[in-house]
Amino acid sequence: xxxxxxxxxxxxxxxxxxxxxxxxxxxxxxxxxxxxxxxxxxxxxxxxxxxxxxxxxxxxxxxxxxxxxxxxxxxxxxxxxxxxxxxxxxxxxxxxxxxxxxxxxxxxxxxxxxxxxxxxxxxxxxxxxxxxxxxxxxxxxxxxxxxxxxxxxxxxxxxxxxxxxxxxxxxxxxxxxxxxxxxxxxxxxxxxxxxxxxxxxxxxxxxxxxxxxxxxxxxxxxxxxxxxxxxxxxxxxxxxxxxxxxxxxxxxxxxxxxxxxxxxxxxxxxxxxxxxxxxxxxxxxxxxxxxxxxxxxxxxxxxxxxxxxxxxxxxxxxx
Numbered sequence: 001x002x003x004x005x006x007x008x009x010x011x012x013x014x015x016x017x018x019x020x021x022x023x024x025x026x027x028x029x030x031x032x033x034x035x036x037x038x039x040x041x042x043x044x045x046x047x048x049x050x051x052x053x054x055x056x057x058x059x060x061x062x063x064x065x066x067x068x069x070x071x072x073x074x075x076x077x078x079x080x081x082x083x084x085x086x087x088x089x090x091x092x093x094x095x096x097x098x099x100x101x102x103x104x105x106x107x108x109x110x111x112x113x114x115x116x117x118x119x120x121x122x123x124x125x126x127x128x129x130x131x132x133x134x135x136x137x138x139x140x141x142x143x144x145x146x147x148x149x150x151x152x153x154x155x156x157x158x159x160x161x162x163x164x165x166x167x168x169x170x171x172x173x174x175x176x177x178x179x180x181x182x183x184x185x186x187x188x189x190x191x192x193x194x195x196x197x198x199x200x201x202x203x204x205x206x207x208x209x210x211x212x213x214x215x216x217x218x219x220x221x222x223x224x225x226x227x228x229x230x231x232x233x234x235x236x237x238x239x240x241x242x243x244x245x246x247x248x249x250x251x252x253x254x255x256x257x258x259x260x261x262x263x264x265x266x267x268x269x270x271x272x273x274x275x276x277x278x279x280x281x282x283x284x285x286x287x288x289x290x291x292x293x294x295x296x297x298x299x300x301x302x303x304x305x306x307x308x309x310x311x312x313x314x315x316x317x318x319x
Contacts, residue, residue: 028075028103030059030068033187036309039277043294048304051293052192053279054311056184057286062103065313066197066204067096069184070177071168075100077176078166082107084157086147086170089117090125090260090284092314093172098134108134109162113144124318135160173203178210178240184311185211185218185246192309194219194302196293198285199250200259202229204313206236209246217247221292223285224259227252254292260284266291282314 035055044051056065063071070093074083083106087094094110101108110129118138122130130136137160139147146152148169157163168174185208188195195212199205199220209218222229230250237245256266262283269291270281281287289310302308 028060028063028072028100030063030072032059032183034059036188036191037279039279041276044297044308047297047300047302048306049297049302050307052307052309054184054188054195054309057282057312057315062099063096064315066181066184066311067093067172067314069181069207070172070203071096071100073176073180074166074168074172074174075104075106078106080106082109082162082165083168084109084111084160084162084165085168085172086111086113086144088113088260089123091170092284092317093170094129094134095125095132095317097168097172098129098132101134102132108132109160109165110134110136111144111147111156111160112136112138113141114138115140128318169201171201171203173201173206173236175236175240177203178207178236181207182211184208185213185216188216188309189213192216192307194306195309195311196221196289197311198223198289198313199229199233200224200285202233203236204311205248205250206233206240206245208311209233209248210237210241212246217249220248220250221254221289222250222252223255223288225252225255225257251292251296254288254295256288262287269294279312280316282312282316285313286310 035058037053037055039051039053041051059065059068083097085097087110089112097108115138126136139156143152147156181204194217195208196219197204197208199222205218205220212218234244256263266287270283270287273281273290293308293310
């Protein structure tokens with residue numbers, strides 16, 4: 001399929017306004033709004049709290065959760081051009097982008113952190129990307145760290161043979177993505193007092209908080225250590241909306257060692273949660289969010305009578 005024949009993933013009648021895209025190509029049609037599921041969990045109930053799961057993992061079988069909300073507006077902006085994006089060896093974002101490219105017939109290039117990986121067998125995540133047609137371009141870690149600098153980015157695009165591509169940043173968090181994620185907040189209006197979401201690059205939190213009505217706050221649980229995310233979220237909101245929007249905060253205590261890190265305690269928690277409620281729990285993001293919400297409930301962080309919603313942003317890999 002040539003670029004001129006690529007279907008518009010949003011659709012000719014769509015309005016990508018404050019609640020996001022509304023009409024979609026059949027190949028990418030999502031389930032929106034995503035289901036809202038109430039759980040009976042005594043760890044919340046005995047403190048006078050309700051727990052809801054916002055099942056964004058059910059939006060689309062391959063572009064799950066916040067990956068759909070971030071990618072859909074970028075797919076439209078790409079207009080059939082090659083999409084170049086960035087990620088580590090286990091990046092959920094790279095897999096989602098590769099899947100979108102396959103579904104739409106759009107070429108994709110994944111710039112992968114770690115030149116040393118080029119000579120090794122692909123892990124399961126990168127193998128899935130390659131199977132979906134993504135061309136993988138490995139770069140030195142020092143180059144990757146400076147990938148947002150104009151000269152470095154231009155050099156990477158030249159080396160990848162993709163100078164005219166539509167560039168989507170690591171994690172998919174750009175202005176288009178942030179605006180797309182406002183729909184998540186709008187879908188939760190009147191349903192919860194606190195909405196928790198696991199955070200990698202902060203784009204989902206930035207959009208979620210902007211889309212929530214007054215009186216509802218967003219709580220971000222970073223899955224990376226370092227304490228840098230507040231500035232990133234604020235910067236994303238400034239670029240998308242001209243300033244801070246909504247009520248939001250971060251709790252940095254639940255990264256379990258950093259990105260793609262888990263512990264036996266976290267694994268046991270996730271298995272227990274699945275056993276209690278029948279919900280598969282993705283480890284790198286969702287497990288850390290749910291663990292944090294249980295811990296915060298036990299600490300008395302939520303007032304009695306509060307409805308807490310947890311955004312389930314993805315499913316375990318492989319599905």
